[in-house]
Amino acid sequence: MTTTRRPYGRDEFGFDTEQVHAGESIGDGYGARVTPIHMSNGFVFDSFDHSEARFRGDDGGWVYSRNANPTNSVAEARLTALEHGVDTILVGSGQAAVTVALLGILRAGDHLLASSSLFEGSKGLFRENFDRFGIDVDFVDDPHDLSQWRGLLRPTTRAVFAETIPNPKNDLIDFALVSGFAREAGVPFVVDSTSATPFLVRPIDHGADIVVHSASKFLTGHGASIAGAIVDGGTFEWSRYPEKFPQFVGRSYSDFTRSVIAARLGPVLSPFNAFLLLQGLETLSLRMERHSRNALAVARWLEARPEVESVDYAGLEANPYHSIAERYYPNGTGSVFGFTLVGGREAARTVIDAVELFSRMTNIGDVRSMILHPATTSHSQVDPSAREHNGIAEGLVRLSVGIEDAADLIADLDQAFARLPVPAEPAVSLA
Ligand SMILES: Cc1ncc(COP(=O)(O)O)c(C=O)c1O
Numbered sequence: 481m482t483t484t485r486r487p488y489g490r491d492e493f494g495f496d497t498e499q500v501h502a503g504e505s506i507g508d509g510y511g512a513r514v515t516p517i518h519m520s521n522g523f524v525f526d527s528f529d530h531s532e533a534r535f536r537g538d539d540g541g542w543v544y545s546r547n548a549n550p551t552n553s554v555a556e557a558r559l560t561a562l563e564h565g566v567d568t569i570l571v572g573s574g575q576a577a578v579t580v581a582l583l584g585i586l587r588a589g590d591h592l593l594a595s596s597s598l599f600e601g602s603k604g605l606f607r608e609n610f611d612r613f614g615i616d617v618d619f620v621d622d623p624h625d626l627s628q629w630r631g632l633l634r635p636t637t638r639a640v641f642a643e644t645i646p647n648p649k650n651d652l653i654d655f656a657l658v659s660g661f662a663r664e665a666g667v668p669f670v671v672d673s674t675s676a677t678p679f680l681v682r683p684i685d686h687g688a689d690i691v692v693h694s695a696s697k698f699l700t701g702h703g704a705s706i707a708g709a710i711v712d713g714g715t716f717e718w719s720r721y722p723e724k725f726p727q728f729v730g731r732s733y734s735d736f737t738r739s740v741i742a743a744r745l746g747p748v749l750s751p752f753n754a755f756l757l758l759q760g761l762e763t764l765s766l767r768m769e770r771h772s773r774n775a776l777a778v779a780r781w782l783e784a785r786p787e788v789e790s791v792d793y794a795g796l797e798a799n800p801y802h803s804i805a806e807r808y809y810p811n812g813t814g815s816v817f818g819f820t821l822v823g824g825r826e827a828a829r830t831v832i833d834a835v836e837l838f839s840r841m842t843n844i845g846d847v848r849s850m851i852l853h854p855a856t857t858s859h860s861q862v863d864p865s866a867r868e869h870n871g872i873a874e875g876l877v878r879l880s881v882g883i884e885d886a887a888d889l890i891a892d893l894d895q896a897f898a899r900l901p902v903p904a905e906p907a908v909s910l911a
Pocket residue numbers: 573574575576578599601602643672674675693694695696697706707708844
């Protein structure tokens with residue numbers, strides 16, 4: 481059995497220390513300093529009695545990697561520390577994290593209330609897959625309007641779902657408003673914090689109960705692994721609502737969700753990918769600082785260009801969500817945002833075809849910078865009027881700004897913008 485190390489007995493360290501050390505174990509018999517990859521389906525029992533004790537959970541040892549694995553456990557403990565939670569469940573993708581986190585709470589006949597500003601994969605899951613499970617979902621058109629949340633609440637509502645930094649519109653969620661509503665409704669607040677990571681904001685500190693991540697993005701950071709995580713904040717008082725949540729009578733959220741949902745539906749994370757996640761987590765704060773600094777520099781450059789109609793980056797003073805950014809995001813507002821070109825789809829085509837440093841890709845959170853045209857890719861299945869309503873214009877371009885030199889990224893955009901027609905001078909009024 482490995483043991484978790486807490487240097488000189490302290491309970492909590494600063495973020496930079498936790499991202500390197502939290503949950504680490506140096507007890508594999510060889511003294512390996514880097515967490516080993518325990519690539520084994522199962523673990524040996526010493527005897528008949530030992531196997532019985534393991535299955536009863538009496539000796540806390542390992543049984544089978546679909547339920548728990550020593551490499552995964554280190555990454556889980558590290559994320560728990562970074563998010564200020566009480567437990568973490570790693571799964572095979574961000575999509576699996578959203579699914580498993582919510583299926584731990586919801587069953588047929590239940591209702592989910594979600595912000596409308598969400599990753600399209602989550603929206604598709606709620607609309608098409610949850611519908612087949614008999615779970616109803618309503619989307620709150622303006623998640624900053626409390627009356628809209630209240631207006632869609634049903635007696636069967638069992639969870640509230642939102643994203644911290646939605647992409648590409650950067651319409652940051654107001655934690656006080658949504659968590660206050662969830663408390664009032666007596667349901668947990670589940671938040672997807674993929675674009676923020678715990679370095680930019682810790683949702684549990686601001687009233688969220690469960691945090692989910694696509695760990696394929698910034699948490700892993702190098703773009704070489706698909707992974708997902710569910711962090712239990714330990715904050716929701718399930719025992720107050722036994723009729724609503726009978727599955728948690730005498731059982732914690734993470735225990736039920738790990739053993740009854742994740743292990744049975746089976747979207748587990750390979751220990752190899754948990755290892756890749758650990759390599760990324762060690763440098764999370766350094767990367768997020770650089771991502772945010774670069775994104776702000778690029779957003780400021782775009783804001784000043786006549787070819788650009790608008791820039792959706794909450795780090796800009798003029799952005800409507802800047803006051804939320806100031807309240808909750810002291811370390812920056814991340815890397816992913818959209819901007820809209822005056823010249824519409826043709827201008828977007830010109831810029832996207834001309835960039836050389838930015839990669840044309842549908843991914844976010846890699847160290848490399850990426851560019852995408854949402855209207856013809858990630859949002860192409862969305863009805864055009866709904867796209868328009870959600871601000872996904874034909875001229876909208878999404879960036880995931882990497883950790884390269886900001887000057888080089890701006891130079892790449894500059895040479896691409898040079899291919900655009902010169903915008904007409906605004907008419908001079910003679911009045
Ligand atoms: C906010 C958000 N949640 C979930 C996901 C799904 O993650 P994955 O691709 O790891 O399944 C993504 C993927 O882009 C995302 O951006």
